[in-house]
Amino acid sequence: DTEVTQTPKHLVMGMTNKKSLKCEQHMGHRAMYWYKQKAKKPPELMFVYSYEKLSINESVPSRFSPECPNSSLLNLHLHALQPEDSALYLCASSQNWGYEQYFGPGTRLTVT
Amino acid sequence: DQQVKQNSPSLSVQEGRISILNCDYTNSMFDYFLWYKKYPAEGPTFLISISSIKDKNEDGRFTVFLNKSAKHLSLHIVPSQPGDSAVYFCAASARIQGAQKLVFGQGTRLTINP
Numbered sequence: 255d256t257e258v259t260q261t262p263k264h265l266v267m268g269m270t271n272k273k274s275l276k277c278e279q280h281m282g283h284r285a286m287y288w289y290k291q292k293a294k295k296p297p298e299l300m301f302v303y304s305y306e307k308l309s310i311n312e313s314v315p316s317r318f319s320p321e322c323p324n325s326s327l328l329n330l331h332l333h334a335l336q337p338e339d340s341a342l343y344l345c346a347s348s349q350n351w352g353y354e355q356y357f358g359p360g361t362r363l364t365v366t
Numbered sequence: 367d368q369q370v371k372q373n374s375p376s377l378s379v380q381e382g383r384i385s386i387l388n389c390d391y392t393n394s395m396f397d398y399f400l401w402y403k404k405y406p407a408e409g410p411t412f413l414i415s416i417s418s419i420k421d422k423n424e425d426g427r428f429t430v431f432l433n434k435s436a437k438h439l440s441l442h443i444v445p446s447q448p449g450d451s452a453v454y455f456c457a458a459s460a461r462i463q464g465a466q467k468l469v470f471g472q473g474t475r476l477t478i479n480p
Contacts, residue, residue: 258409260409285465285466294473295472296455296470296471296472296473297410297455297468297470298470299467299468299469302465302466302467304464304465309463309464309465310462310463310465310467342407344409344410346409348466350465352466353398353400353415353459353466354400354412354415355400355412355466355468356412357402357409357410357411357412358409359407359408359409360407360408360409362407
């Protein structure tokens with residue numbers, strides 16, 4: 255089973271809203287990732303969690319706040335976003351010392 | 367500074383023929399390379415990978431070649447099938463701060479024509 259699930263599939267939010275994106279995997283992977291992908295662009299790394307601890311933050315604005323409650327779950331809390339934050343947000347996971355990352359289907363976020 | 371480059375934004379190949387997708391990288395710290403396939407509105411799907419200590423890896427119709435001295439890798443798909451039509455991303459991996467970081471190329475849109 256190489257499934258990573260993400261909810262919701264689509265999200266529309268205003269610039270003053272607070273919302274959260276959720277990601278879940280049951281492959282026993284200990285590394286989880288958040289990526290942002292704009293149209294016709296490659297995925298760009300935002301955050302990496304390794305053994306539930308934040309390992310990499312790619313200088314992401316504080317209006318994006320990641321959280322890893324346990325080894326299977328990864329959240330991305332959103333607050334006061336801008337229209338340019340509209341994108342596909344992808345979650346991925348991998349074995350901590352493995353190289354292949356497995357991606358979820360993504361959440362299409364629109365900020366109005 | 368684009369560390370991973372796919373110089374062909376699109377490629378059109380006839381069904382049954384060979385598709386060759388190319389990728390170049392600049393950072394010598396990358397030690398593992400991967401190819402992902404992506405359909406619209408879906409996440410990338412892992413296809414095949416290669417370690418920097420190898421020069422070839424094969425999995426069914428897919429073969430990845432790595433030329434480390436040229437910092438170049440390619441994905442061969444043979445024979446090409448209509449279901450292979452998608453965007454293909456090359457990705458390079460480096461271990462940073464105890465975690466694996468993937469850097470993606472810009473992608474190549476492959477179209478297989480019947």
